[in-house]
Every structure is written in structure tokens, then in C-alpha cells.
Amino acid sequence: xxxxxxxxxxxxxxxxxxxxxxxxxxxxxxxxxxxxxxxxxxxxxxxxxxxxxxxxxxxxxxxxxxxxxxxxxxxxxxxxxxxxxxxxxxxxxxxxxxxxxxxxxxxxxxxxxxxxxxxxxxxxxxxxxxxxxxxxxxxxxxxxxxxxxxxxxxxxxxxxxxxxxxxxxxxxxxxxxxxxxxxxxxxxxxxxxxxxxxxxxxxxxxxxxxxxxxxxxxxxxxxxxxxxxxxxxxxxxxxxxxxxxxxxxxxxxxxxxxxxxxxxxxxxxxxxxxxxxxxxxxxxxxxxxxxxxxxxxxxxxxxxxxxxxxxxx
Amino acid sequence: xxxxxxxxxxxxxxxxxxxxxxxxxxxxxxxxxxxxxxxxxxxxxxxxxxxxxxxxxxxxxxxxxxxxxxxxxxxxxxxxxxxxxxxxxxxxxxxxxxxxxxxxxxxxxxxxxxxxxxxxxxxxxxxxxxxxxxxxxxxxxxxxxxxxxxxx
Numbered sequence: 001x002x003x004x005x006x007x008x009x010x011x012x013x014x015x016x017x018x019x020x021x022x023x024x025x026x027x028x029x030x031x032x033x034x035x036x037x038x039x040x041x042x043x044x045x046x047x048x049x050x051x052x053x054x055x056x057x058x059x060x061x062x063x064x065x066x067x068x069x070x071x072x073x074x075x076x077x078x079x080x081x082x083x084x085x086x087x088x089x090x091x092x093x094x095x096x097x098x099x100x101x102x103x104x105x106x107x108x109x110x111x112x113x114x115x116x117x118x119x120x121x122x123x124x125x126x127x128x129x130x131x132x133x134x135x136x137x138x139x140x141x142x143x144x145x146x147x148x149x150x151x152x153x154x155x156x157x158x159x160x161x162x163x164x165x166x167x168x169x170x171x172x173x174x175x176x177x178x179x180x181x182x183x184x185x186x187x188x189x190x191x192x193x194x195x196x197x198x199x200x201x202x203x204x205x206x207x208x209x210x211x212x213x214x215x216x217x218x219x220x221x222x223x224x225x226x227x228x229x230x231x232x233x234x235x236x237x238x239x240x241x242x243x244x245x246x247x248x249x250x251x252x253x254x255x256x257x258x259x260x261x262x263x264x265x266x267x268x269x270x271x272x273x274x275x276x277x278x279x280x281x282x283x284x285x286x287x288x289x290x291x292x293x294x295x296x297x298x299x300x301x302x303x304x305x306x307x308x309x310x311x312x313x
Numbered sequence: 314x315x316x317x318x319x320x321x322x323x324x325x326x327x328x329x330x331x332x333x334x335x336x337x338x339x340x341x342x343x344x345x346x347x348x349x350x351x352x353x354x355x356x357x358x359x360x361x362x363x364x365x366x367x368x369x370x371x372x373x374x375x376x377x378x379x380x381x382x383x384x385x386x387x388x389x390x391x392x393x394x395x396x397x398x399x400x401x402x403x404x405x406x407x408x409x410x411x412x413x414x415x416x417x418x419x420x421x422x423x424x425x426x427x428x429x430x431x432x433x434x435x436x437x438x439x440x441x442x443x444x445x446x447x448x449x450x451x452x453x454x455x456x457x458x459x460x461x462x463x464x465x
Binding site: 093104 | 334343
């Protein structure tokens with residue numbers, strides 16, 4: 001049990017529906033001060049709705065949200081001064097320069113570093129006097145992050161901060177977020193990139209269809225599926241001739257699934273299962289068209305929980 | 314709470330100042346907006362001014378039955394004065410050939426008759442100046458047959 005002071009965000013039994021679509025269906029969350037909490041889930045899982053309710057941008061249908069010990073409605077003004085928010089997509093004024101944009105956002109907060117200081121922190125010094133319209137996607141996201149940081153927030157909400165960015169820009173942004181984390185600040189992050197959640201988050205809640213289906217540290221979640229390795233293979237003719245039951249009986253195989261002609265199986269003993277699998281396939285006279293193995297990731301946790309991939313729409 | 318840094322402080326750091334500055338910057342950095350909002354109305358006014366520049370004043374036809382009035386009105390450069398009988402003058406006024414008919418009433422002052430619906434009539438009424446104008450009485454003549462019959 002953790003004391004109330006150590007909890008930056010507490011969400012209890014949160015519900016939100018848009019007409020007949022249930023976006024959030026009874027979510028419970030507890031984010032501790034100083035940690036980076038990741039909400040991982042596919043598009044449409046309700047991550048953004050949940051985070052928007054926590055940010056005070058959307059009103060919940062029911063449920064209780066406590067942010068930094070305060071509540072939306074009664075302490076709205078005080079809360080706004082203490083939160084930093086980076087939305088999924090930020091449309092800043094194209095005509096303003098980076099410095100002018102940050103000075104504008106800085107003026108909204110009673111505390112915080114100088115605009116120039118934040119520009120340096122997000123490595124946009126060269127673009128200080130460049131107009132927003134001329135920035136690349138990654139630079140725009142870093143500017144949006146700078147706008148979230150300029151009020152020296154106690155709690156930072158990042159809603160899919162790296163969606164649509166190239167790998168290099170993504171890594172750059174991750175480094176900035178890690179730096180903020182090292183400064184002991186609390187971060188709530190949503191993402192549908194498992195690498196992102198795995199790298200940045202101390203704890204993760206996996207969401208699907210408005211519900212939290214698993215939670216824990218990345219390591220806990222990965223070990224929860226009880227397999228270190230995953231094997232994926234597909235065979236000729238879409239696997240019509242394949243006897244899956246025989247494959248399932250191979251010693252060391254756990255949780256076998258066949259999705260769209262691709263067979264996925266989990267195992268702890270890769271070195272023994274792969275030769276046995278190849279032997280079984282040649283016995284069945286089925287030709288392999290693809291064979292892959294990899295260590296278990298959060299994606300596999302999601303697949304084993306829902307039978308779907310994170311990126312499935 | 315309000316410890317604003319020295320270089321970005323006071324009025325400049327106020328949200329209202331910043332929002333105002335942002336609006337001004339956004340406006341001035343959009344050349345189309347500046348053109349349409351500031352230069353276009355000036356150009357339009359200048360263009361229309363040149364196109365409809367006032368030429369020499371229009372000469373208005375007026376009639377009168379009084380030689381004295383005719384003489385006085387001839388001093389006005391904008392009037393084409395025709396001396397005629399009262400009937401012919403009213404007739405010309407009715408069919409629009411003359412903008413005004415002037416006559417002298419019994420008391421020696423001028424009486425101007427003009428058609429209230431004809432802009433030229435009002436103009437002509439304004440033209441006669443000087444001695445007669447100060448003593449003039451104006452009567453507008455509507456295109457209303459019964460009234461005209463009574464007036465004549």
C-alpha cells in the first residue's frame with residue numbers, strides 16, 4: 001500500500017461512452033510520484049479518452065479522478081498550473097517562431113524555466129527563430145513537448161508522443177523524456193508502440209476495449225506469459241495440410257495459436273522445440289515458407305491476452 | 314509562484330500581452346491578410362474615385378414666369394433659365410423637362426415649385442441664391458393629378 005502523498009494520479013471505476021460506443025469501461029489506475037506510467041494498447045482501446053479525462057479535457061460519465069491530490073471541478077485552476085500536456089497532435093501557429101511560441105506558453109504559467117532554457121533542453125537552439133511551419137515532424141513534436149515542459153509541471157501527460165515520427169526522431173524524443181524522468185518527475189504516457197512502453201515505463205497498464213487487461217512492470221508482464229521465446233512459422237498452401245494437433249504435442253510447446261495462416265507458439269526451450277518442429281513438419285510433408293523466433297515482448301503479452309496484435313485496427 | 318525571470322517579465326510576460334502579440338504577429342506575417350484588410354480598401358477607394366470623378370456641374374433647366382426672377386436666376390451658372398407662361402412652366406415641370414418652376418407671389422417673394430421625387434428638382438431649388446433665396450418659399454409638387462389640378 002502506498003500513502004496518498006506518493007500517488008500522483010488515482011483513477012477509480014472510470015466510465016465514459018460516446019453515444020453507443022463505450023470508450024472507457026471501469027478503469028482503475030494508480031500512478032506513483034516519480035514514476036513513468038505507460039498505458040499501452042491498440043488504437044481505439046480508450047487510452048486517449050482515459051488520459052484526456054485525467055487532463056481535465058473530457059468529462060467522465062462516472063468515476064473518480066484525483067490528480068496530484070486535487071480534483072477537476074474544484075481545483076481546476078491550480079491543477080492547470082501543475083500539469084504539462086502533450087497531445088497526440090499539436091497544431092501550433094505556423095506563423096510564430098519557436099521562441100515566440102514558448103514565450104506564449106510560458107506566460108500562461110506562474111512558474112517555470114525561461115523559454116530559451118527549454119529550447120535548449122529539447123535541442124531546438126538552431127531553430128530558435130525559425131517559424132513553426134518550417135519545422136520537421138520530429139522538431140514539431142519536440143516543440144510540443146517543450147510547451148508541456150515550460151511550466152515545470154509536476155505531472156506530465158504524453159499522449160502518443162512519437163506517433164508518426166521516424167526512428168531517429170523517436171529516439172531523440174525518448175531521450176528527452178528519460179531526462180525528464182531522471183529529474184524525478186511523474187509521467188503518464190500512452191502509446192501503441194511496445195518498444196516505447198518497454199523502454200520508458202516503470203509500470204504499464206495494457207488496455208483493450210476500454211478495460212485494463214494487465215498491469216505490472218514490463219518484466220513482470222513479459223514473464224507472466226510464461227515463455228521466453230516465441231516461434232512463428234507459416235507453411236505452403238496456407239496451412240491446410242498442417243496437423244496442428246501434432247505440432248501442439250511437441251514437448252516444450254506452450255500456447256499455440258494460428259492467426260491468418262501464421263502459427264505462433266511459445267516455449268521456454270527454443271533449442272529443443274525448433275528441431276522437433278522441423279522434424280514434425282518434414283514428417284507431415286509440409287514445406288515451410290517462413291520461420292521466425294524472437295524473445296517475448298509486450299506485444300506477445302498483448303497477443304496472448306487478446307489473440308490480436310497491438311497494431312490491428 | 315510569480316517569480317518571473319528578469320529578461321521576460323512584467324507586462325511582457327502577461328498572458329494577455331502575449332496573446333495580443335501573437336494575434337498581431339500572425340496577422341502581419343500573412344501578406345494576403347494585410348493586403349486585403351489594409352491596401353485593398355485604399356486601392357478600391359482610389360480606383361472608384363478616379364472612375365467617378367465629378368466633371369463640370371450639370372446644367373438644370375428651370376422655368377419662370379417672372380422676368381425679375383429670370384434675371385436673378387440667370388446669374389447662376391448651373392441653371393438654364395427659360396421665361397414662359399405659368400401654364401407652360403407647370404407643364405414643363407410635370408413632364409420633367411424642367412426641374413423647377415419659379416414665380417413671384419403677391420407679396421413679392423419667390424415661390425419655387427418642384428417635384429419632390431425628382432432629385433434634379435431639389436438641386437435646382439438649392440441653386441438660386443442671394444436676395445431671392447432669402448425670401449423664397451418652396452413648395453414641392455407631387456405627381457398627383459388632383460393636387461396638380463388644384464395647384465394650377
